[in-house]
Amino acid sequence: IQCSNSRSQHDNRATAMQMLKNQLYEIELQKQMEARNEIEANKLKNEWGSQIRNYVMHPYKLVKDVRTAHETGNVDAVMNGDINGFLKAYLMMMGQKDN
Structure with a gap:
């Protein structure tokens, strides 16, 4: 990630780190949603004839x-x-x- 919003290197570095954290957070959320969807897809519906x-x-x-x-x-x-x-x-x- 690259950021050059301001003239200060410290501000740019802090902004770039925040952008990186946001991207990593989004990736982790997406992984969790995929795992949850996979679990939900494997569940059986409570219908007549679906007994164990x-x-x-x-x-x-x-x-x-x-x-x-x-x-x-x-x-x-x-x-x-x-x-x-x-x-x-x-x-x-x-x-x-x-x-």
């Missing part, structure tokens, strides 16, 4: 993850928070997708 898991409790017991096809018959454990199998299946699927 199906829970069946009658006539048989089954919990199935729609994304990974991981399923378990131990509904009580899943309802009590034991979702490690689902997390592992999802992480493995995401790891395979990256490769």
Whole structure:
């Protein structure tokens, strides 16, 4: 960045530094907006049919993850928070997708 608004070298340097700070700030804001937009684009909409898991409790017991096809018959454990199998299946699927 170059600035020669005034005859004083100190004033020109201060003005140039301020212009540089403004440009760097704008670049950083643009990066943050791009990152936010990328995250928003990957979100699923809350619509009918966009569920992640199906829970069946009658006539048989089954919990199935729609994304990974991981399923378990131990509904009580899943309802009590034991979702490690689902997390592992999802992480493995995401790891395979990256490769």
